[in-house]
Each structure stands twice: as structure tokens, then as C-alpha cells.
Amino acid sequence: MPDETEQRLLEAAGRVFADFGFKAATVRKILEEAGIKNIAAVNYYFGDKERLYEATLRFAFQCGLSQMPNPQWPAGYSPECKLREYIRLLAQHMLNQKHPWQMQLLLREFAQPSEAGAGVVRDFILPLNRLLWSILHEAIGPDVDERKLHLIGFSIIGQIFHQKIGAPVIRLVVGENEHDGYTAEVLAEHVADFSLKALGLTAPKEVHS
Amino acid sequence: MPDETEQRLLEAAGRVFADFGFKAATVRKILEEAGIKNIAAVNYYFGDKERLYEATLRFAFQCGLSQMPNPQWPAGYSPECKLREYIRLLAQHMLNQKHPWQMQLLLREFAQPSEAGAGVVRDFILPLNRLLWSILHEAIGPDVDERKLHLIGFSIIGQIFHQKIGAPVIRLVVGENEHDGYTAEVLAEHVADFSLKALGLTAPKEVHS
DNA sequence: CTTGACATAAAACATCCGTTTGCTACTATT
DNA sequence: AATAGTAGCAAACGGATGTTTTATGTCAAG
Known part of the structure; x- marks a missing residue:
């Protein structure tokens, strides 16, 4: 064959x-x-x-990453919920990947883009950022500096990426025991809580904990 | 010679x-x-x-990284200021490195620790985290789950690391023009504002902007 | 059945890389 | 002056790697 x-x-x-x-x-x-x-x-x-x-x-891009979110939310969906869901989707997609090598490969290109990968990485990263920016724009309001918006986006994505890229070291730092509890759901909830509060947004679903 | x-x-x-x-x-x-x-x-x-x-x-460790902060603050120094200063020190140290290859080398080991580098990286990362944890402990209070404290620390460090590791891609995403404005000071101030607000702390020095 | 394109297999090739070896020059000690 | 130890140099070796070439098998179309 x-x-x-x-x-x-x-x-x-x-x-x-x-x-x-x-x-x-x-x-x-x-x-x-x-x-x-x-x-x-x-x-x-x-x-x-x-x-x-x-x-x-x-x-790797077509197979595992272009299937990322691009979710269609119903009209009237609150920006807080959108943001929380975006974070959850991204965390799950990055941490619960069925084929770990796909994300690993992309992260290699992320830290050191080769000529071959620059376009591919940008095609993967850019839409991810655009979506996040649109959510943030809706959540914060139209009168925000664009650069500030970008920085906020990187703060959110950075928290998740760091947990993925730095996983080996983080595992060493907190111990295997605690690190085993760092599931995608746990991390997503923490990042969402942290970021929503940083943006001064009321955090939905924060009843438990 | x-x-x-x-x-x-x-x-x-x-x-x-x-x-x-x-x-x-x-x-x-x-x-x-x-x-x-x-x-x-x-x-x-x-x-x-x-x-x-x-x-x-x-x-690389001895030459450029063991000189990191470990600052001694005067008694009575507010945790907010400590945290803001910690973030500024870390950002400056990572982004304004005189010899870029030192940080680059460490980041390689960070993403993929070799047997040789596991100990070295841990010796560099762990004290950094311990210091941050002590500040956070002081800032938030003693009645906080230790795991939550760790996650908050990673959220802060992750924002800075992401700006360093992902710099090539970030440069592609926001354009060289805007990225040239991402100095260590600008990034540190943003991360500090973002994180302090996330922790519900009053942000000092936020007069300007 | 023959032919030709396609897929596999194995040998061979040229290059590069880490390391070893033998040699020379220099310096300090006896 | 003779010797031993140190440092620099260049050739060479053994092995691995990317690639090419040649041979063999497979199978459908003419």
C-alpha cells in the first residue's frame, strides 16, 4: 500500500x-x-x-491544530464566559493532545522558528490571538490601547504556554505528586480566575472552591 | 596563555x-x-x-544567572512593592541580558532538560520560585492553599518567560514596530499591573498611564 | 505474455563529525 | 645542557548520516 x-x-x-x-x-x-x-x-x-x-x-498543523476552537457562541453570550471558555479550550487542546508530538513539534518552532515553520506557526498562532483579541475587545471595551490589548492576550496565553513548555521543570519544582494534579481543567480554571480578576471582570462559575 | x-x-x-x-x-x-x-x-x-x-x-549559570535578584528589602516594605520589584528584576534580567546566549542556553534546558542540565536548571529556577512564593505568601496571607500559591507563581513567571521564549513568534504576530516597544520596563509594568490586580492588591505607582 | 511504471530492498558513496595520535615549540626545573 | 611537562597543530581514523544507485519484486494495461 x-x-x-x-x-x-x-x-x-x-x-x-x-x-x-x-x-x-x-x-x-x-x-x-x-x-x-x-x-x-x-x-x-x-x-x-x-x-x-x-x-x-x-x-501536524492540519491534523491536530487547525481543529482548535474557533467556536461559535450564541449571541448575547457574556464576554466573561467566552474568555473562560477560550482559556479552557486552549488549555485542553494543548495539554490533553492525543498525539503529544504534534504540540511538541509546534513548540519547537515556537521557540526557534525555522524558515520552513515560520509560516505554519504564524498561521496557527495568529488566528488564536485574533480570536482572543476580539473577546478581550468585547470584554474590556473599545477605548483600550491596542498594545495593551495585545499584552493582556500574551499574559493569558503565556500562562498556558508556560505550563506546557516548562512542564518538565515545573514537575521538578513542585514534585511529581502535586504536578500530577495539574490537569488541563485545574490549570484552565486557575488561569481563568486569575485573568478575569486581573481584568476586573466578575468571575462566573466561581461558586465552588 | x-x-x-x-x-x-x-x-x-x-x-x-x-x-x-x-x-x-x-x-x-x-x-x-x-x-x-x-x-x-x-x-x-x-x-x-x-x-x-x-x-x-x-x-552560563555562574556567569550570568546566579547574579539574579535575591534582593534584601528593608523591613516594613510592602508586599505589593516587593512583588512589583521582583517582576521588574526578573524581566530585566531575562530580557536585558548582556550575553543573550546564556539565557538562550538555559531556556533550552528549560524546555528539554538534559541529564546534565537538570540539576543546574533546578538550582536556578527553584530559588527564583521560592523567593516569589515567600513574597506571595506575605502578600496574600497565610491561609492560602499551597498549590494555589504555586499556580499563581507560575502565572506570573509564565507571563515573563512567554515574552522571552516566544519573542520570535510574538514579533511576527504584532509586527516589528510594536514589538520594538516591548522593552523590559514596559513588559514588567504590564505584568505587575496585571498580576497585582489579579491578586486583589492595590497597585502602587499606577498613577501614570 | 510482455511491458512499463511503481514500490521495496540492499549495497554503495560522499561527507561530516568526534576523537585519537604523532609531532613540534615553548617553558620551567634540575 | 638535559629533561619533563604543557600547549598548539595537523593528519588521520572510525563511525554515523544523508543521499544515490542498482537490483528485485509487484501488478495492471496493452
Whole structure:
């Protein structure tokens, strides 16, 4: 089956690239991970290693990340609820990812965008920010400096990203025991509480706790 | 001069390791960067590439990061001011670093701790967190869940780390023009305002803006 | 049945990388 | 002056890696 091997190649490449980075990931390791004995498969299907990487990036984007929120809320939905839900969606999407390598790969490009990934990352990050900005705009009011709006957005996203990117170190700092309790739901609720209060918004659903 | 070359080797290794990561950084590239023609210098002074990496990590830590705050405030200093100052110190230290590769190297270990760097990173991150926790403890009161305290700390640190780690993407998102205005002072003030309000603390120095 | 395109397999190639080795120059000690 | 230790240098080695080439199998169209 022709395209089946190509698919396995992409998934295996995703895992290996995510684990080791572009340079440290070897073609032979990817092939072994994919269970393919044909050493020339990468060059046969993708030309060379670099184009395999680009394809893997695009694959990770289409497969797991373009399905992100873009939720359609009913008219009259309060901005507070929208914001809380946005945070919950983002946290769940980043932390409960079924295929962890997809997010790992994107985070690699996030910290050090390669030429290949700059466009892809921007296509993923920018809409995420635009949506958040529109919510914030609605929540705070129209008379806010645009730069302030951006900074608030980064403050919110930064809290979530930090929990994802820094997870290994955070685990060391608080101990495995406590860190196991850092589920997406717990983190989302904390970030939402923290951020909503920072914006001076009444926090809905704060009955419990 | 013997130790001079060793020093140049360490600094060059720092830059190259920070730029390319451990695997992609080659010994020959480091030597070229250091202006050393002796190909065996790395092995001569450090044994092998890996021990050079460890030494570089330790060097980066001692040279630029152990000088971080640990400030001694006068008695009676309000927790609000302490917190605001802590944020400003951390932001300045992370963003205004004279030798960018030091922070870059640490951030690499932050996202993907190697065996060599786990201890070093923890020695750098943990005291930072302990100090912040003590401030928060003082600011909020003794009757706060410890886990909540940790989460608040990560929310604050996460905002700053995100601005550092994600700088390339953030620059793409908001444009170079606006991003050039994201100085350490501006970011610190925003993060402090945001976080202090989230904690329900009165924000000092908020007269301007 | 033959042909030709496609997929797999395995060997081979050229390059790069970390490391080792042998050598030379210099310096301080005896 | 002779010796030992240190530092720099360049060639070379062994191994890994990306890629190319050649050979083999598969299968549908003519």
C-alpha cells in the first residue's frame, strides 16, 4: 500500500523530530520507528530530509491544530464566559493532545522558528490571538490601547504556554505528586480566575472552591 | 596563555550551543567561533564534547544567572512593592541580558532538560520560585492553599518567560514596530499591573498611564 | 505474455563529525 | 645542557548520516 507507508513515515517523523529536533533526528531512526526497511523511502517520497520536515510540520498543523476552537457562541453570550471558555479550550487542546508530538513539534518552532515553520506557526498562532483579541475587545471595551490589548492576550496565553513548555521543570519544582494534579481543567480554571480578576471582570462559575 | 583559550572556548561553545543545540553544534564550529585552530582543543581541555557542554552550562549559570535578584528589602516594605520589584528584576534580567546566549542556553534546558542540565536548571529556577512564593505568601496571607500559591507563581513567571521564549513568534504576530516597544520596563509594568490586580492588591505607582 | 511504471530492498558513496595520535615549540626545573 | 611537562597543530581514523544507485519484486494495461 503506497500511501500507507507515506502516512506511517509522516507520523514516525513527527515523533522523532519532536523528540530530537531536526538535526539530531536521523533518517534511519525515523524509518525504524515507522517499521520501514527501505532506507531510500524518505528520498523516494519526499525528496530529502528537509522537505520531509516541512511536510511533517504541515501534517501536524492540519491534523491536530487547525481543529482548535474557533467556536461559535450564541449571541448575547457574556464576554466573561467566552474568555473562560477560550482559556479552557486552549488549555485542553494543548495539554490533553492525543498525539503529544504534534504540540511538541509546534513548540519547537515556537521557540526557534525555522524558515520552513515560520509560516505554519504564524498561521496557527495568529488566528488564536485574533480570536482572543476580539473577546478581550468585547470584554474590556473599545477605548483600550491596542498594545495593551495585545499584552493582556500574551499574559493569558503565556500562562498556558508556560505550563506546557516548562512542564518538565515545573514537575521538578513542585514534585511529581502535586504536578500530577495539574490537569488541563485545574490549570484552565486557575488561569481563568486569575485573568478575569486581573481584568476586573466578575468571575462566573466561581461558586465552588 | 593557557586559561585564556579555555575561556574563549567556553564562550564560543555557549554561543554555538545556544544557537544550534547540543547535537547540531559541532566541535569544529565552536573552534572556528573561538578562533582556535587546534582541533583537539576540546578534548584536550574538557575530555569530550559532552563535558564541554556541562562546563558551558555551569559557566552560563555562574556567569550570568546566579547574579539574579535575591534582593534584601528593608523591613516594613510592602508586599505589593516587593512583588512589583521582583517582576521588574526578573524581566530585566531575562530580557536585558548582556550575553543573550546564556539565557538562550538555559531556556533550552528549560524546555528539554538534559541529564546534565537538570540539576543546574533546578538550582536556578527553584530559588527564583521560592523567593516569589515567600513574597506571595506575605502578600496574600497565610491561609492560602499551597498549590494555589504555586499556580499563581507560575502565572506570573509564565507571563515573563512567554515574552522571552516566544519573542520570535510574538514579533511576527504584532509586527516589528510594536514589538520594538516591548522593552523590559514596559513588559514588567504590564505584568505587575496585571498580576497585582489579579491578586486583589492595590497597585502602587499606577498613577501614570 | 510482455511491458512499463511503481514500490521495496540492499549495497554503495560522499561527507561530516568526534576523537585519537604523532609531532613540534615553548617553558620551567634540575 | 638535559629533561619533563604543557600547549598548539595537523593528519588521520572510525563511525554515523544523508543521499544515490542498482537490483528485485509487484501488478495492471496493452
